[in-house]
Amino acid sequence: MAINTLTDNDCRKALSNNGKLRKLFDGHGLFLAVLPSGGKVWRVAYRNTDGKQQTAVIGPYPLIGLKEARDRRDAIRLKLLDGEDLKPKPKVKPSITFDVAIAEYWAGRTDISEGYKANALRGLAMHLSPKLGGMLLRDITRDSLMDALRPMDAAGLSVYVRRVRMWASQVLDWGVQHGHCDENPASSINAKVAFSRKPREGFAALAISEVHPFLERLALEDEIQSVLACKLLALTWTRTDELRRMTWAEVEGDIWRIPGKRMKKNREHLVPLSTQAQALLKEMKLRSRGSAYVFPNDRTGNRPMSENSILYLIHRIGYKGRMTGHGWRKVGSTWANEHEFNTDHIEMQLAHKDGGVRGVYNSAEYLKQRRAMLQAFADWLFKHSSTCLA
Known part of the structure; x- marks a missing residue:
């Protein structure tokens, strides 16, 4: 691969490509990006530790000249060789367990009756806590949630399993809003399809x-x-x-x-x-x-x-x-x-x-x-x- 192919004259005279972005490559990923506005910026293309294509911005030309741009490119290459990620992954926020989330979420539900709250807490404790209660919200997946719900459906609790899924979804939604997890896996469970359905029957009544x-x-x-x-x-x-x-x-x-x-x-x-x-x-x-x-x-x-x-x-x-x-x-x-x-x-x-x-x-x-x-x-x-x- 040819390196250091650009000259100061190339950089000084470079124009955009009819109002479109133009790239002048110098080797080892370094290139001068000529913007549609006419501005010029040094950038370096590289692959991170996960093998994904990334781009690092060195700075504007001519404030940063050709020689300094190459020096900075080489410094970046050395960091990559040492296994350093130029864009560190964001720190994962601390999470809480599912049982703790259940307690905190329902404690804040002052808009419902105590009876309804008690039913929800009892249903979650009986059917989901044994498998999921000690897991961090961030670690709960759609598959793990379905594994906990399936026994209810298999036992013929086709209506109640839908309620428990709904109550779990409310807790997980709360967890997303408070940064304890990134997504709500319960929302991707289509209860109409995922669980069995019994024929609808009216309430029996005497003649x-x-x-x-x-x-x-x-x-x-x-x-x-x-x-x-x-x-x-x-x-x-x-x-x-x-x-x-x-x-x-x-x-x-x-x-x-x-x-x-x-x-x-x-x-x-x-x-x-x-x-x-x-x-x-x-x-x-x-x-x-x-x-x-x-x-x-x-x-x-x-x-x-x-x-x-x-x-x-x-x-x-x-x-x-x-x-x-x-x-x-x-x-x-x-x-x-x-x-x-x-x-x-x-x-x-x-x-x-x-x-x-x-x-x-x-x-x-x-x-x-x-x-x-x-x-x-x-x-x-x-x-x-x-x-x-x-």
Whole structure:
């Protein structure tokens, strides 16, 4: 390879190539770059320790003459021969473990309920921490995350595995923002494709003709908490999660005021309480053990009852696959429609949006009409007893 091919005269007279960059090579990677603007800069082409093509800038001509440019080129060559990288790799920022990231991220989530946070923490601890908890966020890959998620999918937890992936993705997103990792591998997992899917099924619900036989069977049970919760669910047409997180502070006489943060549509919902519902709550107050929850957890009053308590009760009395806690909403809606109650009143009581109720609504809308409807339903539901506690 020819070296030192340029002269001072070549450098002084060099012009750009019709407004385009022009390179005049001197050997061993050194060249004079004549810019479209007419300026001239000394540069050196080389390969770094990884074998990648790189370019180092020596400085402008004529401030740096030909001889000095060659001296600097040779100095660069010596550094390369010694294994020195002219562009050192940026220092890797310190990372934290996945378990530490989980704790820090969810501690900062003050915009969600404590119940939702507890569910997320429990899911991550049970299913991801055993394999990933001690790993640095920076070291977690898509493959390692999938390895931790696959057993859930194989066990038939096709819905729950998607939630856990989502919760992990939120933690990893937080890690990226705080410099603990460079990317979120969970974001590249397409849950629709990666995990199995079960056929969508509606919530099982009794036919109207089956309701009273069901209640007769339920009456054979002791008045345990799940039995009373099942009855209140029937009397209010609320969702199971809304009922199990019900607190005494939300009960205002004959009204249950559910805050928007606990509602599916994030809107406050007022539920009229029939005389039967009020009698049931009076009974629960005697059993409350000082808990803020109307239906506290059996082990600790600081948490609500288990999300599956009502469903397990229904299964135990022989109605598995035929009825669910959520099914009371369908029972109530069917009964009210058959008795020709106003569709808007029914949809309002179910806290639906844009169905019978058109657009955003006031939480107290149709309260008088809904009160009458729920009382009529309660009287029909427990027509053989003066209260729902018999």
